[in-house]
Amino acid sequence: MPLFSMAILLLIVLGCVFAPLLANHDPTDFYLSDLNRPPGQEFRFGTDSLGRDLYSMMWYGGRVSILVGLLGASIIAAIGIPYGCISGVAGERVDFILMRFAELCGSIPSILFVLVLSAAFGDGSVVSISIIIGITGWFGLARIVRGEVRQIRDSEFILYARACHASFPYVMIHHLVPNLVSAIMFVLVSSISSCMIMESTLSFLGLGLPVTTISWGSMLSLANKALLLDTWWVVIFPGLFLVTTLLCITNIAYHFRKEGNRKASNL
Amino acid sequence: GCGSKEAANDQGKADMSNTLVYAGESESTINPLLNNHEELPDIIFSGLMKYDANGKPIPDLAESYDYDEAANTYTFHLRHDVKWHDGKDFTADDVVYTYKELTEDKTLASSITSNYEDITSVTAPDPYTVVIALKQYDAAMLDYFTMGILPKHLLEGKDVNTDAFNQHPIGTGRYKFVSWDTAGGMITLERNADYYDKVPNIERIVYKTVSNETTKAAMLQSGEADLAWLNSKYAAKFRDNKSYKTWDFKTADYRGAAMDMNSDFWKKNADSIGVLNLALDKKAIIDGVLEGQGIVAYSPIQRNPLGTNPEADIYSYDLDRFAQEMEKLGWKKGSDGIYERNGQKFHFRIQTRDYEEERVDIANLMSSMLKKAGVDMEVVLVTKFDWKAGYDGFLAGYATQFDPDMIYSQFVTNASGNTMHYSNPEVDQALREGRHTKDVDARKKIYGEFEKIYSQHPGILLTAYLDGNYVGIAGIDGLDTTRVLGHHSVGVMWNIENWTIKR
């Protein structure tokens, strides 16, 4: 059991959930008399060049980032997996068309998609931005799922289900997905990270969440400025939280993917 | 682009000792008509007039000029010794062509055309004389004649907006365009040895197109650039370093939240813009964002010699007064701490361009301060302003470094630069008067009056004037900080012919 990862993740998640209790400053406030303070008693992680308290921002920012990451990744999974499964089991022609379609979507710059979509759901809320990120990010997953499905689709346990006249959704949910999970776990988990980073990029481009919404991603983009100003804490903390959280999620996910009893290597 | 190959070979041999590498903004065209606040058009092209150290127009391509008050005509006597960089002679036809283009081409993608509205005709009685007739006297007209002149022989009959000339400019200025290497992100200029006036000391300028402020600072630090305009925070880093020099220019460049008077919100609530000033601790913003490199702004022509009327400074940071005034205006705080009036929250959205860090920071700080006072100013980052997307305003930056009439186009009802749809008959009146008055003292009074009137009903929540911090390697000399610079601290190269560089 990855107890260590679970403990850390739990701490971070609890910290974000109970952000109002933990935060000792207003995360959106600018403490103009305390610019660029290094970590200390009052500002535990220091302040940035505009006097924002990084410690409080961290917990509030985590809420948004983790939410966007999980929500975005769920949407990616919810679209990418069924799409990949359909394409994987479909005949040559349908598969060809589905894959070309995915490639088509994948080769359009996501910025353009985001522009169009944000006009459609343009309320700038966390949920709508997650949806946008999800909708524009599933193509890669779909292709990988398809590849894996092709390998197991003629397995005899699936043939049996087919012989019993199982519907496609049944086969997908009971046979394909469970046997795919370990193969695509890494892709799934890393889509959490790409969603978080996408959110920060979008915010930075002015296409994402309003500037007043704090997220780890937007904090990371502050790092850009801070580096030249020698305020290492502004650079390090958001990165540390982001990477740690993702590593913990990865570790835990790997544990639960039920790696089927792997036989010994022949090498 | 083409030509870059040979140029590259040439440069490969040339030594870099007398070359200035300038880290500038990214560019798309070099044409004084199309981009009027950037450095390069200024040194490649020259106008009938140019500015001196104090921002006063003096003759340049013209040897002298006469003004006929009765007929409202300017007669320019052109220099005879001017040649285009391609060797052709410069004549009055070029001037006529340029001003015709400016006044008659309705498709010109330029924001300055309304400055020339008063011109009724431009004629060339002989190759070295140009006569420009105006509808009426225009005090700023001499300023506007500083606009660079384009070569007729290269552009006539072509679409100025899109011609390849814009990327291969030929001018009459101090520096010649050599090559634009888009793949390398640099524009190379060489001094114009045939320049009719003082030939610059620095032999070559390499203008690197950089889209990001951090990169500019990094380039300076790693020695890839010699000179750059940095924001105050980055500039501060170089101040104690012996190998760098910092020049702090005053600029007429202000930042403030300009409201769109056509928006539903301000149509109803325009009376409550001025009072917001009371809730802004502008000094704190300057110290916080600008490292103290700036001054508190109260008037749009505050850094102009004809402006700066202290009587217009009627709002100082005072939250108590703010509360009182708001009450007078009929605003009541709602349960969420935000003022309400007639069932409407005091909430408005301003769009802010994301490419300049200081703008974003200032907007954020303003928003935070207003929020504390009970006003919800939502900041939305955009890539480019979208006037049709229904925002209630935008974070404005504008400079009136030369004639105060430069604000005419911004504040006069329906003028070309009046993107906030500001309309105040008294202001219109004052600015018109200022434009058509000749006497300097009288003008100063008029503009002082304007400042007072305007401050009662402002359209812009002014915050600060920024200083222009130029940082360069220690070997650069000759930058002159007397000049008040413009928007984005443009104009630093006004005396580039006097600069020297030692490595």
Add this chain to the structure above:
Amino acid sequence: MDFRMSDTYTVHAVRNVSFSIHEGEIFGLVGESGSGKSTIARLFSGIYKPTKGNVYYEGVVVNGEHAQAVQQARMRKEVQIVFQDSTAALNPRMTVLEILEEPLRIQHLRSSEQDCRQKAEEVLEKVGLRASYLEKHPSELSGGQCQRVAIARTLMMRPRLIIADEPIASMDVSLQAQIVNLFRELQREQGFSMLFIAHDLGVIRYLSDTVGVMLDGKLVEIAPKEKLFREPLHPYTQSLLSAMHIPDPIVERQKTMYRYDRGQVLGTHMELHDGDHYVLCG
């Protein structure tokens, strides 16, 4: 039945095959590897659709345009398949209970949790496994046990026809014997018909009533077991029988296999030899 392999060429896996399996009969199918036995099994169980010809279930067409939905649905319920590699035929992510429930679940016949469990226990007992296996995963079971689970799964549906595609090929002798016994017992008890595919002629001879011999996608001979083993007519069948191993070193070493010439053995049409003995001639 054709397989399209990209656009370039087509494999005729099975051609012009007709035979019928009667109520309560065990039909043994033998033949060369790759001769199309599995393809026939899959055609019968509806996994493949024939490119030509029809599959009838109780005299009613169940494929193609003229298929009757009701009959098709009935066939789905009443025809069950058992595969060669039992470990591959059981989803490694499911428990035995889930595996056993699966046909019910797919056919929407799963009533209550309790009933299902009980039924699964009964069925497991029939194939000689304890109820404690219900919670296990296939990877925790031995090959023989997996095959028993696969057989138990077919019994969940009260099948009328079981298609067993080399169900014992990967087992050792004593396990083979156990599974063969199990099949026989169950068949006697429940009276289902069976299509039994195997390589081992010994098993075929022991278990089946009628035997079909396949070669290159064609049935070359069908006959009641005794007739076929006594009097094989088709050269391939003869060759097959001559290759049948006898666990007797002296006999085996001296025996020579009858080699047949591929070109000559395949004919075009089935002919009745005598009574119920058909052979491919022409």
Add this chain to the structure above:
Amino acid sequence: MKQAVLELKDYAVSFFTPEGEVEAVRGVDLSVARGEILCLVGESGCGKSVLCKSLLKLLPSRPPHNATIKQGRVLLEGMDITHYTEKQMRALRGRDVSMIFQDPMLTLNPTIPVGKQIIEAILKHSDMSRAAARERAIEMLELVGIPDPEQRLKLQPHFFSGGMRQRCVIAIALAMRPKLLLADEPTTALDVTVETQILDLLRELRDKTGVSIVFVSHDLGAVARIADRVAVMYAGKIVEIGTAEDIYYRPQHPYTWGLLSALPVFANPEEELYTIPGIPPSLLNPPPGDAFAERNAYALAIDYEKMPPMMRVSDTHYAATWLLDPRAPKVKPPVRLAERSRSWRQKE
């Protein structure tokens, strides 16, 4: 007796897994003479494959499957190779000892032309030129009876039928003229006619090249065709060993009886097939006495306590059962088996 190519002395292999020690091979004594075909039979999981693979040190040696030679010695032509390093083993593999595996569909690399796979084996152990190696490969393919070897050299295994693939595997194995060939169920995946061909091929190759073959199978019919000697394995031990005639006509061990009885070939369709009751013991914690005792109808009390030693039946025939002990009650082999033996001989 001819010189032994392979000799195992009290050979034992264990897997040290997280669950505990799996004693897959538990003290095997065995020798294979030059040009001899020794068949290993026994039910699934009794350790036949482990034995073969461990001889070539092909077992997974890293956690979590630590396979180790726990005791005993392996002599190859009198040379002790028990503690050979991986590098020394590599020199032996393919040159002195080769191996064929069960499924030809799986053991040939599907993406590499067959010829290349043979040539690779040749080049590994000799400094022949590529052309010479190619010649040799063609020769080998001819030897195993593949028509048109020159053309087929370039084809990937995909284009071969199962039987041809297994021939190719044999060609690879024999390419360097090894002294010993370990064939781990090489015919299980093939149909009877092809199987017979392969068996005959192996016998023929033995005659031509003098290679010794250890042939693993659980198909007693196939074994009967090819074996010179047969060793019956149960739960990691050899329980009976003797010439083919010894084992088929005069089996001594109750397990061998069980195996032979379970064959369906001559079973009467009216009666059930005989099956050995119970399940094979776990090798994770093998019982102390005779591992077969629990399933043995003839088990004696001592079977549960003490492992029976190899008892001599004749010069060639040994069996590990207490039934052969002089003190044991005399039991007759099952009647059915006896009858069957008789009937075979009558047929003959």
Add this chain to the structure above:
Amino acid sequence: MIRNHWFWHGVLRRCFFFLLVMFVLSIVLFFLARMAPGDPLQSFYGDALEMMSQAEQDAARERLGLDKGMFAQYAYWLLNSLQGDFGISFKYKMPVADVVFPLLGNTLLLGSLAYILVFAFAILLAVFCTLHEEDWLDKTICKVGTAAYYIPAFWLGVVLVLIFSIHLGWLPSSGAYDIGKSEDILNRIQHLILPLVVMIASHLWYYAYMIRNKLLDEVRRDYVLLAKSKGLTRREVVWKHCLRNVAPTIVNIMAISIPHVTGGTIVVEAVFNYPGIGNLAVESAKYHDYNLLMVTTLITGALVFLGSFVAQMINEQIDPRMREAGVIRW
């Protein structure tokens, strides 16, 4: 001969599909771009748009070809593009081709080098991990690799600039080459090092890990035993046998990764101020520079589709099994 014939048949068929797909892509893009909110005139005229009267704006629209119906506009665009005229860029006010092509080389250089290096290292790393499966080495690489993969690219880029250009002064912080050194390969390489490191760091593990997992499955196959029993070393087995068998997967992954890697150049170009079309694509989308957008995106699209077609063809050559289609119809 026959194989050859089918090969060319396949090539032709794919060319046809390629053209078809590009056509569809151009339609999708064309209409999608015009669905995005914002006025393209704004890009062209900037703030000057405000002062233009409606009539002037209409005239401008007409000149830019924005006045016609969308279908007419598309037809017009298509006709012109087929003749090599991609229109003018609204933002740069010059022909799109002149904007894009000088920068294309830079991006292709960066992208293809990164692409090659990412996969070269990914394969090396994957093989190394496979040979040391479950060792502490493998475990450490997995942990470090995952962590490195999660570090945001732009963040890493800035840190590298800080260390290697600013503090150590070893490498330039920006640009594609120094003044007058466009032909100097060494200089170019110097400028490419940091961008490449960022590109590699932010993509490497994703692919290395996928390949590693495939290889781990592969070394469990039986042919490995046969190969080893021939006397091959572990390394030879992995390099000569396993890798060849996972090649189709790797090729597929490589095909999928084209948009991923080209997407990566966008970030890197921004961080290192590296002149390239990645930035251009983003800009054009943000500024509604339709013509520029079409070209930049069609280039990426073409790469993606070419990549995937090439991948299929390579795979069919490597592994004849790939040519078979499944037979079970769903």
